[in-house]
Amino acid sequence: MAESWTTHLGHPDGLNSMFRALDRWLVSWLTSPRRPCSVPIRHVVFTVCDHFEPLHHSDLKGALKRMANWRLKWPALARTTRDSGGEPPRHTFFYPIEQYRQDILAELAGLCAESRSEVEIHLHHHDDTPQGLRATLRQGVADLRSHGFLGADSSGLARFGFIHGNWALDHSDPRGHNCGVADELGILRSEGCFGDFTMPSAPHPTQARMVNRLYYAPDTPAPRSHDTGTPVQAGTTGELRDDRTHLLCVQGPLALNFRRRKLGLLPRIENSDLTGHNPPTLLRLGVWLAQAIHVTGRPDTLFIKLHTHGALDTNASMLLDGEYARFLNALSQASAQRRWGLWFASARELVNILHGIEDGLPNPPGELRNYAVQLPPLLER
Secondary structure (H helix, E strand, O other), X not given: OOXXXXXXXOOOOHHHHHHHHHHHHHHHHHHOOOOOOOOOOOEEEEEEEEEOOOOOOOOHHHHHHHHHHHHHHHHHHHOOOOOOOOOOOOOEEEEEHHHOOHHHHHHHHHHHHHXXXXXXXXXXXXXXXXXXXXXXXXXXXXXXXXXXXXXXXXXXOEOEEEEEHHXXXXXXXXXXXXXXXXXXXXXXXXXXXXXXXXXXXXXXXXXXXXXXXXXXXXXXXXXXXXXXXXXXXXXXXXXXXXXXXXXEEEOOOOEEEEEEEEOOOEEEEEOOEEOOOOOOOHHHHHHHHHOOOOOEOOOOEEEEEEEEOOOOHXXXXXXXXXXXXXXXXXXXXXXXXXXXXXXXXXXXXXXXXXXXXXXXXXXXXXXXXXXXXXXXXXXHO
């Protein structure tokens, strides 16, 4: 089951849902510490996390047609732009493991091998149990590893990034829907999750109160444990990385965009979502940069983590038929003009870069791509 679209601002109920969700994050956004203006930007790490659901509103034949479109167009697009280290754009496909189909994943493996893209775990579940969640994750890891996906740590343990379907991480939907497991963060961490990439979800009511941060959320008995946490900080939070009671949360930019207004009056929510109706632009880039998501103590390196639903036809057209490529070229030009390093990163590479900075390494981000979690076997061939 895909994320509900009825709470997005393009829907007739979107205005009401915006106000219902504002109380969860507006104060945190207004009071979040900002990057000192005196510190110039040296590096920008750019990541796109795709809630990739080829079977959404489609049968197998339609899903394979979508995969053929991606295999035809994405590798060619990825060859058109390079970052400051000469690397092509990365794309991370968070595939719903409850929808595993060998034929779809075989096509996705071919796509990733051709474009150096990566696959991580997406999961929709409802009225689940801790035991059921563990079993599903273990089967999902085994299924993805059989195709050469997922990296591993130095001990050989498979590690994965995670996005929760329908945004309801840690049983956070106030209706009690789409999860059921209030100790989800600890289970994810103990099963090998290197980071959660679900947020932001605004204007959906599952939105966490903590925004625009990279932080370790503690697992608690109550739902919504990721409402609070300890920001990742250079030189001081390394011990939480190996603490299985904490899960790293990587958030994308969330803000009110006063340069885009609804009905010419109310600011729209900037929630990092790339869609056919709201494609990436340099105007949006300015908002993303202004949120200054960084490792505390290193405000010179910013992280932009965006999301999309790239299997949906209208979004696939935006991503594959030229609009996204034009933005990536404009982004590359902007980085050259502003004299900061641009680094395209998968979700796994983003976390490796983050941990390298956390450990105080002076290396440029491009040298930290495989710092903690190794390459997936598919990309080692």
